[in-house]
Amino acid sequence: xxxxLLVRNLNVDFMAPEGRIEAVRGVSFRVPQGKxxxxxxxxxSGKSVVSxxxxxxxxxxxxxxxxxxxxxxxxxxxxxxxxxxxKEPEIRKLRGGRISIIFQEPMTxxxxxxxxxDQISEAFLLHNTAxxxxxxxxxxxxxxxxxxxxxxxxxxxxxxxxSGGLRQRAMIAMALICRPAILIAxxxxxxxxxxxxxxxxQLMKDLQSQLQMAIxxxxxxxxxxxxxxxxxxxxxHGKVMEQGTLDHIFRQAEHPYLKALLxxxxxxxxxxxxxxxxxxxxxxxAGSLLKTRDPWPEGxxxxxxLLSVRNLSKKFQIRKKSLFGGxxxxxxxxxxxxxxxxxxxxxxxxxxxxxxxxxxTSKMIMRALMADNGEILFNNRGTAVxxxxxxGPELLNYRRRVQYIFQDxxxxxxxxxxxxDIISEPLVIHDVGDAxxxxxxxxxxxxxxxLPVPYLRRYPHSFSGGQRQxxxxxxxxxxxxxxLICDEPVSAxxxxxxxxxxxxxxxxxxxxxxxxxxxxxNLAVIDYIADHIVVMCAGHVxxxxxxxxxxxNPVHPYTKALLSAVPDPNPDRRLDFRALREDQAxxxxxxxxxxxxxxxxxxxxxxxxxxHFVRAVGQNxxxxxxxx
Amino acid sequence: MFNYLVQRxxxxxxxxxxxxxxxxxxxxLPPGDFLSxxxxxxxxxxxxxxxxxxxxxxxxxxxxxxxxxxYVIWLGVWPGPDGFAGMLQGDMGHSFEFDLPVTAVVxxxxxxxxxVSFTTIIFTWLVSFPIGIYSATHQYSWGDHSxxxxxFLGLATPNFLLALVLLYxxxxxxxxxxxxxxxxxxxxxxxxxxxxxxxxEHLWVPVVVIGTSGTAGMIRRLRANLLDELQKQYVAxxxxxxxxxxxxxxxxxxxxxxxxFIADIGNLLPQVxxxxxxxxxxxxxxxxxxxxxxxxxxxxxxxxxxxxxxxxLLTVIGMFLSDVALAFLDPRIRLGASGSR
Numbered sequence: 004x005x006x007x008l009l010v011r012n013l014n015v016d017f018m019a020p021e022g023r024i025e026a027v028r029g030v031s032f033r034v035p036q037g038k039x040x041x042x043x044x045x046x047x048s049g050k051s052v053v054s055x056x057x058x059x060x061x062x063x064x065x066x067x068x069x070x071x072x073x074x075x076x077x078x079x080x081x082x083x084x085x086x087x088x089x090k091e092p093e094i095r096k097l098r099g100g101r102i103s104i105i106f107q108e109p110m111t112x113x114x115x116x117x118x119x120x121d122q123i124s125e126a127f128l129l130h131n132t133a134x135x136x137x138x139x140x141x142x143x144x145x146x147x148x149x150x151x152x153x154x155x156x157x158x159x160x161x162x163x164x165x166s167g168g169l170r171q172r173a174m175i176a177m178a179l180i181c182r183p184a185i186l187i188a189x190x191x192x193x194x195x196x197x198x199x200x201x202x203x204x205q206l207m208k209d210l211q212s213q214l215q216m217a218i219x220x221x222x223x224x225x226x227x228x229x230x231x232x233x234x235x236x237x238x239x240h241g242k243v244m245e246q247g248t249l250d251h252i253f254r255q256a257e258h259p260y261l262k263a264l265l266x267x268x269x270x271x272x273x274x275x276x277x278x279x280x281x282x283x284x285x286x287x288x289a290g291s292l293l294k295t296r297d298p299w300p301e302g303x304x305x306x307x308x309l310l311s312v313r314n315l316s317k318k319f320q321i322r323k324k325s326l327f328g329g330x331x332x333x334x335x336x337x338x339x340x341x342x343x344x345x346x347x348x349x350x351x352x353x354x355x356x357x358x359x360x361x362x363x364t365s366k367m368i369m370r371a372l373m374a375d376n377g378e379i380l381f382n383n384r385g386t387a388v389x390x391x392x393x394x395g396p397e398l399l400n401y402r403r404r405v406q407y408i409f410q411d412x413x414x415x416x417x418x419x420x421x422x423x424d425i426i427s428e429p430l431v432i433h434d435v436g437d438a439x440x441x442x443x444x445x446x447x448x449x450x451x452x453x454l455p456v457p458y459l460r461r462y463p464h465s466f467s468g469g470q471r472q473x474x475x476x477x478x479x480x481x482x483x484x485x486x487l488i489c490d491e492p493v494s495a496x497x498x499x500x501x502x503x504x505x506x507x508x509x510x511x512x513x514x515x516x517x518x519x520x521x522x523x524x525n526l527a528v529i530d531y532i533a534d535h536i537v538v539m540c541a542g543h544v545x546x547x548x549x550x551x552x553x554x555x556n557p558v559h560p561y562t563k564a565l566l567s568a569v570p571d572p573n574p575d576r577r578l579d580f581r582a583l584r585e586d587q588a589x590x591x592x593x594x595x596x597x598x599x600x601x602x603x604x605x606x607x608x609x610x611x612x613x614x615h616f617v618r619a620v621g622q623n624x625x626x627x628x629x630x631x
Numbered sequence: 632m633f634n635y636l637v638q639r640x641x642x643x644x645x646x647x648x649x650x651x652x653x654x655x656x657x658x659x660l661p662p663g664d665f666l667s668x669x670x671x672x673x674x675x676x677x678x679x680x681x682x683x684x685x686x687x688x689x690x691x692x693x694x695x696x697x698x699x700x701x702y703v704i705w706l707g708v709w710p711g712p713d714g715f716a717g718m719l720q721g722d723m724g725h726s727f728e729f730d731l732p733v734t735a736v737v738x739x740x741x742x743x744x745x746x747v748s749f750t751t752i753i754f755t756w757l758v759s760f761p762i763g764i765y766s767a768t769h770q771y772s773w774g775d776h777s778x779x780x781x782x783f784l785g786l787a788t789p790n791f792l793l794a795l796v797l798l799y800x801x802x803x804x805x806x807x808x809x810x811x812x813x814x815x816x817x818x819x820x821x822x823x824x825x826x827x828x829x830x831x832e833h834l835w836v837p838v839v840v841i842g843t844s845g846t847a848g849m850i851r852r853l854r855a856n857l858l859d860e861l862q863k864q865y866v867a868x869x870x871x872x873x874x875x876x877x878x879x880x881x882x883x884x885x886x887x888x889x890x891x892f893i894a895d896i897g898n899l900l901p902q903v904x905x906x907x908x909x910x911x912x913x914x915x916x917x918x919x920x921x922x923x924x925x926x927x928x929x930x931x932x933x934x935x936x937x938x939x940x941x942x943x944l945l946t947v948i949g950m951f952l953s954d955v956a957l958a959f960l961d962p963r964i965r966l967g968a969s970g971s972r
Contacts, residue, residue, distance in 0.1 A: 060870045099873035111864040114883050115963055126872045161962045177872070 007217045008034040013070035026052045032236045039218040041232035045497045049241040059094045100130035103178035107190035109170035113162040120158025123177045130181045145176040168199035185217040196356040201568040226570030267502040269531040279502035290447030308344035315341045315377035337363045339542035350519040352533030360542040406479035410491035412471035416463040423459040429481045448477040469500035488520045548615040558617045564588035650943040665727040665930045724933030744918040754842040763853030786847035791913040794840040856888035900949030901942045
């Protein structure tokens with residue numbers, strides 16, 4: 004079978020105020036007909052620039068300085084075109100018609116002001132002589148093909164009325180409506196939940212075999228690569244490091260960069276003492292000030308959990324639609340009767356898809372949100388404190404004990420404050436020490452997170468995402484808290500940086516005796532860092548187990564679905580796409596008995612022994628059956 | 632959607648009531664009223680009968696009553712000297728200064744004002760949209776820089792100065808008479824073709840003068856909005872679909888950047904009546920702006936009150952119209968979704 008795309012010695016320059024930047028240097032690869040080629044690399048490696056060059060949609064500052072991109076249209080055998088040399092009207096015929104692209108962020112890739120029917124049929128009408136009605140018919144057919152539940156009505160919906168998964172399906176429908184010869188998928192599932200990711204990947208595979216098209220998959224997720232790709236091209240700093248078939252890359256990786264990349268990704272089944280090896284290791288050191296902590300009073304109860312959440316509930320009112328009466332438009336139960344413990348000195352992982360209530364729970368623990376019902380007990384040096392009833396100085400004191408690390412390292416640091424101001428602000432607020440002592444502490448914090456002390460006078464914009472996240476960690480540690488709540492601290496970071504930050508968090512826990520509540524949707528990350536795992540779905544805790552039990556013997560159908568949807572960076576353990584087929588994994592009503600929650604019968608946590616609990620409905624359930 | 636419209640209409644009623652009260656309070660705030668000023672003036676001229684005449688007028692227009700009573704009479708929910716005769720009955724009251732009913736005083740001027748203002752708005756939009764779009768799509772080009780420079784020049788030049796310069800030039804080049812909206816021969820005449828042409832001849836100066844400052848601001852805003860939108864991912868999607876540049880620009884980013892301008896309609900409507908008072912004074916335009924100024928100065932309370940209420944009504948209606956237009960154009964507002972996510 005021939006090639007569809009041949010990229011030869013591609014060079015792309017960007018004109019920046021500081022001069023010419025060579026974003027892509029001498030990249031060559033091919034995409035065979037009907038196959039999937041994965042372009043792998045960290046952010047900044049130039050992989051997206053390659054895709055933009057192929058589409059001819061480089062930003063204004065970008066310019067192809069050398070090389071050719073040759074497109075062999077399977078519909079026109081014996082002929083080819085060099086995309087680089089094509090002028091506007093001709094290249095427009097290729098774009099969207101023969102070469103299509105889907106992007107990472109399905110919400111912003113679609114216009115919010117136009118119906119998806121309008122936007123999808125537009126692509127069809129641009130490349131076919133057809134009437135508007137024919138365009139809408141083709142759109143319906145395409146929406147059916149990508150698995151829209153109600154394709155006929157869906158043409159009239161707006162993107163914001165759809166879930167993230169459906170938006171990405173609409174995007175795929177738009178890209179494929181003209182039956183292109185090659186689809187470029189630029190991080191197509193990075194912004195999606197893991198179960199949705201599985202469905203989208205499966206959809207892409209199905210459509211690929213139906214339409215006989217090639218896929219150029221751009222991603223940094225080696226798990227996705229192992230499940231999708233036939234051939235792999237690894238990029239680093241604008242150059243191709245290594246390329247080959249899937250087997251070759253995963254089994255006999257030669258290039259040190261690729262080997263390092265494979266070692267930096269957390270994966271299932273790592274042994275307890277195995278550490279991730281970041282591509283760039285950072286050196287950290289805990290100073291004396293931070294190591295000396297106020298000791299707990301003699302004889303205080305250290306065996307009681309540090310944090311104990313009981314029957315916590317939170318309901319959000321949907322804003323009233325009418326000013327004159329009309330009543331509530333409804334309410335959403337974000338957190339429903341959630342209970343769990345965080346033992347002292349451990350790391351509890353809170354897992355779930357977006358919208359499951361995990362962040363709401365953490366905000367209630369922080370007292371950033373008030374709970375409707377329930378109790379949060381915090382073990383403050385041996386005295387149990389009811390967090391939800393704290394007021395004034397007691398609340399302030401509690402805030403010293405519990406700190407938060409945010410997901411987005413970009414928006415969580417004030418761009419107008421220097422790093423010193425950012426890290427010392429908690430000390431100022433809580434009136435800790437004098438100026439000299441604060442300076443000393445901030446210096447120690449910087450070395451603790453492996454950042455050079457002279458950087459203190461810089462502003463956040465001069466740091467990379469991973470460095471910013473370390474600044475956020477330093478800020479959270481400034482008050483020497485007992486409990487750190489980490490809300491998806493690595494999900495916005497590149498794989499290589501992820502390993503750095505995860506290792507840092509692990510080391511800090513050891514050295515400073517911290518307790519973590521670690522929130523994540525990434526099960527491999529949770530597996531790496533957590534001792535005990537709590538799974539949430541639709542506001543409920545559905546399963547809670549120590550790490551070994553959780554991964555060896557998951558019981559709840561939702562947990563099983565989650566686990567089966569995680570793509571493993573191992574070609575021998577591909578996803579079972581058929582298991583992901585139905586969209587019902589996160590719908591509590593659709594779970595099989597005795598797990599189905601219909602709201603009328605009370606459910607409770609069934610004890611399976613060894614600290615393993617699972618939510619079920621009904622009494623006298625046979626534990627042995629459930630374990631099996 | 633229908634319910635939403637009804638609600639928006641109903642909420643206008645309490646809003647207007649509150650505004651009317653505030654307007655009345657503000658008018659009454661300065662000590663004295665038009666009649667007491669008049670009295671002082673007449674007495675200083677040695678008019679002995681003045682006191683009685685003013686007393687009579689005072690009773691005639693209910694100015695001798697308490698503040699609240701005057702207010703409800705003005706509203707038309709309380710019987711005054713002539714029974715129920717307030718705004719609700721369509722009676723705007725009496726202008727002391729002109730000694731005419733307010734409606735008669737304002738009459739023709741309203742229409743001339745509307746003509747001037749609407750032409751100005753259309754002029755502003757016609758000039759600023761193409762320039763704004765050009766500036767955004769050719770950011771940092773020579774064209775962008777020079778148009779921006781011109782725009783700032785327009786923004787920085789005081790309107791009345793520009794008005795004087797243009798009036799001089801119009802007189803020197805075209806022989807148009809200085810000031811006014813028409814040749815003197817058509818004043819107080821019925822509408823005729825000649826009068827119409829005369830108005831057109833005079834109209835362009837105030838339109839350009841009042842328009843330039845608005846144009847510059849609008850170009851800057853449109854350019855900024857459009858530049859933001861052009862960065863967005865859906866523009867890349869459109870290009871990747873194979874859309875031509877112009878069609879893409881018109882259908883997606885331009886449409887997105889329109890929202891602030893539609894929201895602005897609410898502010899435009901009151902400007903139609905009150906706008907550019909100073910320019911109107913300089914150009915001695917027979918519009919309502921200078922009249923409002925005069926009425927406020929001389930405490931001609933019913934005339935000023937009617938003006939201010941008219942402005943309030945237009946503001947409220949303008950807001951309503953822009954809300955309806957926004958809901959119509961933007962499905963996110965119509966269907967009540969939370970913006971960007």
